[in-house]
Amino acid sequence: MTDLSVNVHKLNLKNPVLTASGTFGYGEEFDDFIDVNALGGIIVKATTSKHREGNPYPRMAETPMGMLNAVGLQNKGIDYFVDKIYPKLLKYSNCIIANVSDSTVEGYVEVAEKMNRLDHISAIELNISCPNVKEGGMAFGTSCPSAIAVTRAVREVYDKTLIVKLSPNVTSIIEIAQAVEAAGADAVSLINTLLGMAIDAEKRKPVLSTITGGLSGPAIKPVALRMVWQVAKAVKIPVIGIGGITTATDAIEFLLAGASAIQVGTANFVDPQATVKIISGIEDYLQRHGISDVKQLIGGLIV
Amino acid sequence: MTDLSVNVHKLNLKNPVLTASGTFGYGEEFDDFIDVNALGGIIVKATTSKHREGNPYPRMAETPMGMLNAVGLQNKGIDYFVDKIYPKLLKYSNCIIANVSDSTVEGYVEVAEKMNRLDHISAIELNISCPNVKEGGMAFGTSCPSAIAVTRAVREVYDKTLIVKLSPNVTSIIEIAQAVEAAGADAVSLINTLLGMAIDAEKRKPVLSTITGGLSGPAIKPVALRMVWQVAKAVKIPVIGIGGITTATDAIEFLLAGASAIQVGTANFVDPQATVKIISGIEDYLQRHGISDVKQLIGGLIV
C-alpha cells in the first residue's frame, strides 16, 4: 500500500493535494465532477471582515498559458460565512482551510478570531498577498514589518494551524518567509499571483477594470517552483507549494523542491477533475518508482 | 507615409523594433533569414571584461510558453570584442547597442570605457539583471544602492546613450528605475528574465546545471507589460519594453503602456523572422487605425 498522507504542522492530510483559494469556490461547485472528500483538503475562497462586492468587471484576461484575475476578494463577510456557508461545509469530512483576507490588521484579526471558533475549520491561510485590492492585501506581504505585524496579531487570537500565504512580488521571498516564521506562522504557502497586466491593442485599453491583476496558471510554474525551493531550504516550518500545478508531474516537482503539500488553482477551471487526476497520478508515480510513502519525495531533489 | 521612427535619448531608430541581448547573437546568425539592417537596431550579446566560459550544460529548459536559460554570460571578453567582433558589426548601418555585464563595478567600467571608443556602437545597455552568474549580475539590479553605484561609475566613463536594463525580480521596479535615472541613466530597458526553476521529476534532479535560471518568452509578457507601464509613469527617461514580445500586437501593447521602443528576445528562436514581421505588423496596425506616426502610440493607453 502506498502511503499518500502528509503532515502540515498539526494537519494530517490524507494526500498532499489541496485546492487553491479563490479557484474552488466553497467546494460544492465541484461536487458534480469529483468526490471532494477524496482531496487532501480544500481551501475555500477568501473571507474578509465585511461584505465586499469585489472589483468591477472585466475581471479576467487570458494570457499565454495563464490568466490574469482581478476578482478583488468578493465575498459576503465573516458573519455570513459563519451563519450560511460554514454549515454547508460540514458535509465534507476532509480538511477544510479558510483563507483570511482584509485591508487592515484589525480586519484580519476579527476574521481569524471568528474562524477560530469553528471546529470544522482546521486551519486558516492568511492571505497577505492579494494583488487585487487597493488597501492591504499584497502590501502586507511585500515588506517584512507589515508581514510580521499581521502574522503576530492573528497568531495571538488563533490557536490552530496558521498558514501564511506569501506574495511572489518581492525581491527576497526568503526574507518574508523567515519573518512570518519568526512571527508565529505554523506553515507558509506560496505563491499567490504575480502582478501582471493585459492590454487590448485594438481598443487601446487595459483589459481588466483594475488595469493590473494577478497572473496564475502554468506560465508562473517556473517562478513558483524556484520560490518554493528557496523557501523550503530557508525555513523550518512546512511549505505548501502553489503555482501552475496542472498535472501529477507538476505536483511531484513541488514536493521534490520541498513542499509538504500542494494546491491546485487555475487548473480547476480547465479541468474540474484535475485534483483527483493529480492524486492518482502521484500514486502511479510512487508505484512506478517503488516508493511506498509520498513523504519520501518531500525535499528529495538531488542537487 | 507612415512614420515608424522613434527616439530613445539621442538614438534615432528607424523603427521601434530592437533585438534583446543574448537572443540575437551578433546579428550575423540572422543574415540568412532577414535583412538585419531593416531593424530599428540590434543589441548584441553580453560583453564582460574577461573571457567567460559561461555555465556548464544543460543550460536550457522549456516551460509552458517560455523557457529557462542559464547561459551565464558566455563571451570572449571586451578585448576580443573590440578586435574581432566589432569589425564584423560595421557592415550593419542601423543602430548597434552593446550589452555590458560583469561581476564587479570595475569590470563594468572597463567594458564601458572600451565601448565608448567604438564609433559604431551608439549606446550601451548595462545589464544589472542577469540571474545566471554567481557574483554580480542580478545582485546589482535588485537593490537601489548597488544599482546606483554601478550606473554612476559607468556614467562617468561613458558619453553616449546609457541604457540600464532592469531586473523584474524586485518588490518595486519603480524604485530601482528612479534610482538609476537619478544616477545618470539615459534610458531604462525592462525586463530581464524572471528567476525560475525546472525539475525533472523522473530523474528527481534540476534540469539546469545551475538549478535556477532566467525565465523568458510569452509566459512573462503580462509581468513585463505591468512593469513597463509602472516605470513609464514614474520616470522621465525613455523606457524600452522587453518580455515575451512575439507579434506586432504584443509590441503595440508595450508601446501603449509607455515604451518608446521594444526588444524581441525568445521569439527570435522560434521564428528568426519575428522581428521583421513585427515591423510590418506595426505598420499595418497604424494604417488600419489611421495613425501616421508610431510615436503617437507611445504611452497612448486609455485608462
Added chain:
Amino acid sequence: MKKYILNFKIITNQALNYNHNLLELKCDEPLPEMIPGQFAEVRVDGSVNTYLRRPFSIHRVDYAKNTIHLLIKSVGEGTRNLAVLRSGDKVNIMLPLGNGFPAEENGKVLLVGGGCGIAPLWFLGENLKKNGNDVTMLIGGRSSKDVLLSEEYSEFAKVLISTEDGSLGETGMVTAHSVFKQENLPFTTIYCCGPDGMMKAVSHIAEKQGIPCLVSLENTMACGIGACLCCVVDTKLGHRCVCTDGPVFNSKELKGWSAETEVGCSIEN
C-alpha cells in the same frame, strides 16, 4: 442540474458564412438533460493561447441522435481552431451550465437574435413551440450575409429579418423593425440574445410596454461553474455570476440597463 464533463466527436462541420460554423457533435455517453439558454464550456485542444475553455450556447440538442449543435463565430484563436475541426475529431465539453430560460406555456413570444446571438434561440424556440407558444423570431444582422439559418428557424417560428444595410428584410437596427412599431406589442415575453447594446435597446422597448424581457449575457469566463467569480455582472442585488446566476437574466434585474439604454447599437459581425 447536474453538470458533466463529456467527450464528443465531430459529426459535421458546416461553414454557414465567412465566419460562422455549425458543428454537430455526438456524445460518447447518453446526453444529460439540458434546457434552452444553457451553455457549454469547450476545451480547444492544440491551441497555444487558449488554455481556458471557451463558452458556447447550446444551439440544438438532438436526443435521438445523441448530438448537440454549436454555432461558432470565429473571433480569435479558440474559435478559429474549432472552426477547422474535421469529422471524427474529439472535443471535451462541460455541460449543461447556467440557468437557462424559464419555460413559458401557451403565450405569444418574440425572440430577437443579433448576429451570433441567434445561437441559443433555436433550442429555445423549438421548446417554446412544443409548449404551445406562438413564436416570432426577429433576426438582425449587418447585411444579408450575416443573417443565418433563417429558413431553419422558420420551422417553428414566424421569421422576421432586418439588416443594417437593407440587403435583406427591413432596413436598420433590429429595434427599428416594424414589429416594434405596433402600439401595444402583442407579446407575453421577449427573449433576446446579441450584442449588449442591442439587448439593452430591446429591453428598453419591452420594459416601456411592461413586457418581461429575458436576455442572455456574455462575459469573460474562466471556470463556467461559479468557482472563480470572474464573470460578474452588476445587478440590483450586487455582483452576480453570469455563468451560474445567468447567462439568462430578466433585464429588470440588471443595473443600469433601464436608465442607460443605448438604443439601436450596431451589431458587430
Added chain:
Amino acid sequence: MKKYILNFKIITNQALNYNHNLLELKCDEPLPEMIPGQFAEVRVDGSVNTYLRRPFSIHRVDYAKNTIHLLIKSVGEGTRNLAVLRSGDKVNIMLPLGNGFPAEENGKVLLVGGGCGIAPLWFLGENLKKNGNDVTMLIGGRSSKDVLLSEEYSEFAKVLISTEDGSLGETGMVTAHSVFKQENLPFTTIYCCGPDGMMKAVSHIAEKQGIPCLVSLENTMACGIGACLCCVVDTKLGHRCVCTDGPVFNSKELKGWSAETEVGCSIEN
C-alpha cells in the same frame, strides 16, 4: 551554408514500430543543398507545451521528389504531435543546420547507429557509398522491435545487427559486436550516432585503434543557429555550440570522452 525557413507538406507518415515514425515531407520551394549530418528545426503547431522548435536529423533527401524524410521517435509532447500528422498537414522547418559529416572518399567506413541514432546515417551512408566507400552499418537496439530500417540500409551497406536481448543479430551492446573483436579494425573512419554512452564506448574503441571517430551529438536547443548559446558541449577548446560547431564532432575534440568512457552503456528505446 545558407539556412532557410521553408514550408513543407506531409506526403506520408509511416509508423515503423510502437514509437518511431518515418515522415516524408515535400517542400513548397526547391530544396536547398544539404549535407549528411545536418539537422532541421521543426515547428510543432498546435502543441501547447512546445513553444520552441524541435531539432531532428535530416534522415534522407530526395531532390528528384523535392522531399526530405525525418525519423521521429516519440518521447514527449512535441514528437508525439509530429507522429500523428496526416498527409497534407503543413510543417514549418528551418534547414539545413549544423556542420554535417566531412565527406570521405574511397575508404572503408563503419556506421554505428543506436536506436533512433540511425536517423542521420541514411543520408550519410548513401553519400559515402556514392563517394566510392565500402560501407558497413551496425545497428543496435534493445530488442528486435527496436531495430529499424535494416533492409533499407542494406541498399548501400553491409548491415550488422546487435540486440541487447539477442532477439535479432548478435546479443549484447553494440560495442560487444564481433565486428569490434577484430585485432586491427579495417575501417578508415567510424561514424556514430546514438545515446552518449554508446557513442563514448564506440569512440573509445576507435581511438584505441587510432581510427577517427565522428559522433553526432544531441543537446537541448533553443535556436539551432548559434544565437542563444544554450546547446554547448565541453570541448578541448572550451564550450562549443552543438548547433553550429556540431552536431558532428570528432570524438577527440570532446572533453572527458576519452577518459571517462562508460563502455557498453545501454540504448534507451
